Amino acid sequence: MKLSLEQVRHVANLARLSLTPEEEQRYLGQLSAILDAVEQLKSVDTERVEPTSHASLAESILREDVVEPSLDPEKALANAPARVGTSFAVPRIIE
Amino acid sequence: MSASELSELTLLELASKLGKRELSSVEATSACLARTEEVDPKIKAFLRVDARGALAAAEASDSRRKRNASAGLLDGVPIGLKDIFLTEGLETTCGSRILEGFVPPYDATVVKLLKEAGLPILGKLNQDEFAMGSSTEGSAFFPSRNPWDLERTPGGSSGGSAAAVAAREVFGALGTDTGGSIRQPAALTNTVGLKPTYGRVSRFGVIAFASSLDQVGPIARTVGDATALLQILAVHDPRDSTSARLPAPDYLRELEGGVAGMKLGVPREYFVEGMDPEVEKAVRAAAQAFEKLGATIVDVSLPHTKYALATYYLIAPAEASSNLARYDGVRYGLRAKSAKSLREMYFQTRAAGFGPEVKRRIMLGTYALSAGYYDAYYLKAQKVRTLIRQDFTAAFEKVDAILSPTSPTPAFKLGEKLDDPLAMYLVDVFTLPCNLAGLPGMSLPCGFTRAGLPIGLQILGKHFDEARVLRIGRAFEREHDFHRRRPPL
Numbered sequence: 001m002k003l004s005l006e007q008v009r010h011v012a013n014l015a016r017l018s019l020t021p022e023e024e025q026r027y028l029g030q031l032s033a034i035l036d037a038v039e040q041l042k043s044v045d046t047e048r049v050e051p052t053s054h055a056s057l058a059e060s061i062l063r064e065d066v067v068e069p070s071l072d073p074e075k076a077l078a079n080a081p082a083r084v085g086t087s088f089a090v091p092r093i094i095e
Numbered sequence: 096m097s098a099s100e101l102s103e104l105t106l107l108e109l110a111s112k113l114g115k116r117e118l119s120s121v122e123a124t125s126a127c128l129a130r131t132e133e134v135d136p137k138i139k140a141f142l143r144v145d146a147r148g149a150l151a152a153a154e155a156s157d158s159r160r161k162r163n164a165s166a167g168l169l170d171g172v173p174i175g176l177k178d179i180f181l182t183e184g185l186e187t188t189c190g191s192r193i194l195e196g197f198v199p200p201y202d203a204t205v206v207k208l209l210k211e212a213g214l215p216i217l218g219k220l221n222q223d224e225f226a227m228g229s230s231t232e233g234s235a236f237f238p239s240r241n242p243w244d245l246e247r248t249p250g251g252s253s254g255g256s257a258a259a260v261a262a263r264e265v266f267g268a269l270g271t272d273t274g275g276s277i278r279q280p281a282a283l284t285n286t287v288g289l290k291p292t293y294g295r296v297s298r299f300g301v302i303a304f305a306s307s308l309d310q311v312g313p314i315a316r317t318v319g320d321a322t323a324l325l326q327i328l329a330v331h332d333p334r335d336s337t338s339a340r341l342p343a344p345d346y347l348r349e350l351e352g353g354v355a356g357m358k359l360g361v362p363r364e365y366f367v368e369g370m371d372p373e374v375e376k377a378v379r380a381a382a383q384a385f386e387k388l389g390a391t392i393v394d395v396s397l398p399h400t401k402y403a404l405a406t407y408y409l410i411a412p413a414e415a416s417s418n419l420a421r422y423d424g425v426r427y428g429l430r431a432k433s434a435k436s437l438r439e440m441y442f443q444t445r446a447a448g449f450g451p452e453v454k455r456r457i458m459l460g461t462y463a464l465s466a467g468y469y470d471a472y473y474l475k476a477q478k479v480r481t482l483i484r485q486d487f488t489a490a491f492e493k494v495d496a497i498l499s500p501t502s503p504t505p506a507f508k509l510g511e512k513l514d515d516p517l518a519m520y521l522v523d524v525f526t527l528p529c530n531l532a533g534l535p536g537m538s539l540p541c542g543f544t545r546a547g548l549p550i551g552l553q554i555l556g557k558h559f560d561e562a563r564v565l566r567i568g569r570a571f572e573r574e575h576d577f578h579r580r581r582p583p584l
Binding site for chain 1: 198438446475
């Protein structure tokens with residue numbers, strides 16, 4: 001399965017990754033090779049097979065709706081690259 | 096007791112000496128720190144050593160022991176942690192530039208459990224970035240080296256953990272295993288590595304790679320040591336919605352039960368072309384050893400094994416691409432300084448912060464989940480995953496556990512597979528079906544090549560049957576002395 005350069009750019013855009021022209025070329029080749037290798041799955045008959053989305057046993061994971069202490073705002077903000085008051089600060093969103 | 100005698104003790108032997116007050120935790124912890132100072136410049140297992148924190152914990156442990164108020168069997172035993180575990184107040188990078196300088200505001204549940212049990216934490220161990228890799232060459236900082244041959248990899252992604260244990264820098268360590276990341280480095284370094292059943296150990300505070308596959312487990316020098324660590328970790332955690340509510344048995348009590356009367360399966364699909372003949376010979380010899388101990392060896396088939404690699408390399412990157420969306424420069428970690436808009440900040444931060452393998456997997460996963468390809472790739476892989484799981488269910492109707500090689504080859508040279516991602520992915524061909532099926536699996540030493548490189552035996556068990564996997568491993572270990580050999584450092 002040979003990817004096109006447009007497809008690589010589209011996927012990079014979806015993944016919010018800016019790639020250099022060299023990276024685009026490298027991933028084009030490598031992803032095409034990996035996709036070739038996974039093509040073999042097409043030969044498996046899965047017509048009547050249910051997908052497995054999780055490896056754990058099926059059990060109820062609900063718990064009581066009880067308020068418990070959560071992370072202190074100062075601690076939560078301690079690693080913020082930029083903050084204003086008790087909020088994370090980011091560059092302008094609306095031009 | 097000299098420092099070198101001390102470092103030769105197993106974790107359980109040390110625990111016993113601490114219990115009898117023949118040794119103090121400060122002595123043991125200082126010996127580990129001295130050993131690390133001596134050998135780690137060669138091994139490069141540690142990303143950071145927390146001498147002050149470890150010694151403070153050791154002093155607290157000694158004072159508990161003096162008051163006869165020990166926190167448990169392993170109170171005072173120093174250990175190391177893969178850098179994927181959040182440690183409150185201690186930098187945690189997951190081997191990535193994007194988390195450089197990140198100081199977690201809380202402990203992972205497993206870290207909390209270890210601290211409550213009194214174990215001093217010596218520091219954070221190297222790994223492939225975000226646990227994506229099989230050699231530690233994917234670490235953004237430096238590769239670790241195999242104590243058995245410094246030109247070779249200790250395996251990965253928990254390679255720092257395995258190398259530190261093998262080099263006697265720590266008595267045990269925690270790793271994580273998404274496709275073999277505990278078992279493969281254990282096999283390559285002559286250590287014991289256990290990946291518990293999915294759900295047995297909490298993932299809360301463990302930096303996520305592929306959430307339906309990730310599991311936490313111990314790496315140690317003996318089966319008994321790994322067992323003692325699992326006992327601390329195997330606790331239900333309400334903060335992880337996939338954590339099992341099943342109470343853990345007393346693993347240590349069941350450890351010496353032997354294998355007489357057990358049926359052990361050897362899957363024919365796990366002996367493939369390209370496997371190192373010395374690895375095959377050692378694993379076949381191990382199977383014979385189990386027969387001598389009273390087990391029956393049964394030929395079993397896991398027919399979908401050949402699809403496991405492709406299945407894994409769609410599911411794991413897809414889940415990773417979602418999990419790693421959180422590294423956007425907003426709340427923690429790296430932020431690109433020059434970005435003028437929020438959108439630019441995302442693109443530039445992620446471009447600067449992620450290494451080549453992580454970007455490759457994000458790209459692959461995003462592609463597999465993208466509109467028009469989801470059914471053909473991700474959904475298809477999830478269906479084949481069901482078939483792989485069913486293979487094991489059918490095999491476990493006939494046998495109590497399964498034996499196989501852990502890795503098709505012994506440790507390879509650093510740099511050897513760096514330019515060929517597919518060759519690197521093949522390293523995990525025998526370990527990743529276990530993750531896809533959510534089973535417990537262990538690697539333990541079962542021999543050496545003529546060149547002196549360790550070989551690992553893999554034991555796979557039924558869901559939540561860790562006790563039996565450990566017992567089988569212990570039965571083998573009792574009859575052999577591979578695990579006692581010390582790397583030539």
